[in-house]
Amino acid sequence: MSAKAQSLLWIAQRASAALLALCVIVHLVTIIYAVQGGLSAAEIFGRTRGNVAWFVFYSIFVLGVAVHAPIGLRSVFIEWLGWRGRSRDAALVAFAALLAWMGMRAVFAVFA
Amino acid sequence: MSALAVEVWRGGAQGAFQSFEVPRHPSQTVLDVVTYIQRSLDATLAYRFACRVGMCGSCAMSVNGVPRWTCRTHVDKVARENKLVIGPLRNLPVIRDLVTDMRGFFDKWARAKGSFAGTKTKRDDFARVAPDSADRRKVDAGIECIGCGVCYSACDVVAWNPDYLGPAALNRAWTLVKDERDVVKHERLRAVAGDAGCHACHTHMSCTERCPMGLAPTAAISGLKRAVLGSVLKGEL
Structure with missing residues (x-):
């Protein structure tokens, strides 16, 4: 992988970290606000079903995680396992796809 | 006694x-x-x-x-x-x-393009660099490295990732990136970017804590990260 590609990965990780920081704050504030007076599945669905704004927000959240986590895991693989090369990159792409799939599945479940 | x-x-x-x-x-x-x-x-x-x-x-x-x-x-x-x-x-x-054996340590200075590359010859007048310019001050902050290897020894990332160039080589590269007379800045940034370079630093700051000369290689490495970011965004890397 070229120095430029490695630098782009670093930039993607830092940019996604900034995005996630924002998403986590919005998510936590929403939770604290939403649980006041009890929490039920009906209440959650009432807020999220058909709501495009929440759908877009949580889609960005999930995709941010899918970008951020595998890049961090890449450094862990290098430093702790000495794992490099295509097999590592393939495993990380698979991990990113798994995160995106699981996350988006949850987002669709509360939207549709 | x-x-x-x-x-x-x-x-x-x-x-x-x-x-x-x-x-x-x-x-x-x-x-x-x-x-x-x-x-x-x-x-x-x-x-x-x-x-x-x-x-x-x-x-x-x-x-x-x-x-x-x-x-x-x-x-x-x-x-x-x-x-x-x-x-x-x-x-x-x-x-x-x-x-x-210090060879690996100094070989990494060479890999980080740690030697100055200018254009002037001995027949040219010497360059005048304003001592209070922002870049010159950044060079001053890192230039007194004595190459003792203390930072390299203190660095956990070097221990985990033997390819990592290490604090001293990256600090040296930073002083050259900020040297207005130097002419191989893009090549140098390419040499210090990525998994073996500045992006591997975890900012533990062990190098800065242990440097006997009181230098801050961590600050130099952060500077390199910013310089690489700028270079990538401009399409120069």
């Missing part, structure tokens, strides 16, 4: 600590202790030093588990219960006893 109990590493990568008893003196340095052992107790002890005044960067060793320049490290400040454990620097192959 009290005695100091000293454990000194003997052997190469495989070896063991050997115990010595060394008389205490006022203002005694760790290098004084090692020199006493070599001259009075065991002439086969291998260690390295040159200037004895904190300029040459030759005498760095691990003292009670911490990398230090031994010529400027007073026993009073580091001995615990009158005991010292002295070993070779971490993260470098041990040749014998307290002597490490």
Whole structure:
């Protein structure tokens, strides 16, 4: 992988970290606000079903995680396992796809 | 006069600590202790030093588990219960006893393009760099490195990722990136970017904590990250 590609990965990780920081704050504030007076599945669905704004927000959240986590895991693989090369990159792409799939599945479940 | 109990590493990568008893003196340095052992107790002890005044960067060793320049490290400040454990620097192959092979360390300076590349010849007038310019100040902050290897030994990322260029080489590269006379900045940024370069730094700051010259390689590495970011965004990398 070229120095430029490695630098782009670093930039993607830092940019996604900034995005996630924002998403986590919005998510936590929403939770604290939403649980006041009890929490039920009906209440959650009432807020999220058909709501495009929440759908877009949580889609960005999930995709941010899918970008951020595998890049961090890449450094862990290098430093702790000495794992490099295509097999590592393939495993990380698979991990990113798994995160995106699981996350988006949850987002669709509360939207549709 | 009290005695100091000293454990000194003997052997190469495989070896063991050997115990010595060394008389205490006022203002005694760790290098004084090692020199006493070599001259009075065991002439086969291998260690390295040159200037004895904190300029040459030759005498760095691990003292009670911490990398230090031994010529400027007073026993009073580091001995615990009158005991010292002295070993070779971490993260470098041990040749014998307290002597490490520094080739890997300096080869990484070359890999980081740590040599100046200008355009002027000896027939040209010398360049005038304003001492108070922002770039010159950044160069000043990192230029006094003596190449002792203390930061390299203190760095956990070097231990985990042997390809990592390390704090000293990256600090050197940063002083050249900020040198307005230098003409190979893009090549240098390419050399220090990525998994083996500035992006591998975890900002633990062990290098900055241990640097005997009080430099901040962590700040230099952060500067390189910013410079690489700018270079990527401009499509220059």
